[in-house]
Amino acid sequence: MTMLLMFHEDKAQTLVEQYTLTEEQLRYTNSPKDSIELAKQDNSRHAILALVSNKLVTSFVLHEKEGVKPYSSNEQALLIRSFSTDYYEQGKGYAKRALQLLPDFVRKHFPHINELVLGVNVPNIAAQKLYKRCGFVDEGRQAKGIREELKVMSYYMKETQN
Secondary structure: OOEEEEEOOHHHHHHHHHOOOOHHHHOOOOOHHHHHHHHHHOOOEEEEEEEEOOEEEEEEEEEOHHHHOOOOOOOOEEEEEEEEEOHHHOOOOHHHHHHHHHHHHHHHHOOOOOEEEEEEEOOOHHHHHHHHHOOOEEEEEEEEOOOOEEEEEEEEOOOOOO
8 A cells, every 4th residue: 555644735625625534533533624724823733644546544733842742841742633534444554554654754854853742532442552553652641632531642753774
């Protein structure tokens, strides 16, 4: 499977409009449409699209600076938020692949970053397992989410071997 991670561009808006999330998914995340609107108003938020065969399959936001503070005191951390996979594309490994590609994407576009951090809703066990399989660690930290407690997980960037 060839997946491309890219920053949101207006020309991809049609793909964003076709992206489907269920009410259950929206309990845990923002829609890409809402995330993109927030990113347009805040230059520390970067909407990221994961495309397979020119179809938007996974979406998330990378949030710098103030966005990270509730989750980490590391000034070189980047927060992953609003992570989702299109309802009709779930179970195909797209979320895992996006997370596997993310460290190299971050090294390229945010070379000063040494940690990726995220908050996952405590009841969302499936997402916690996915993040663990992709190298995120749970160090016992929690943060207050909009609806419920979040488990904070971190991925520590390793230096690339040249």
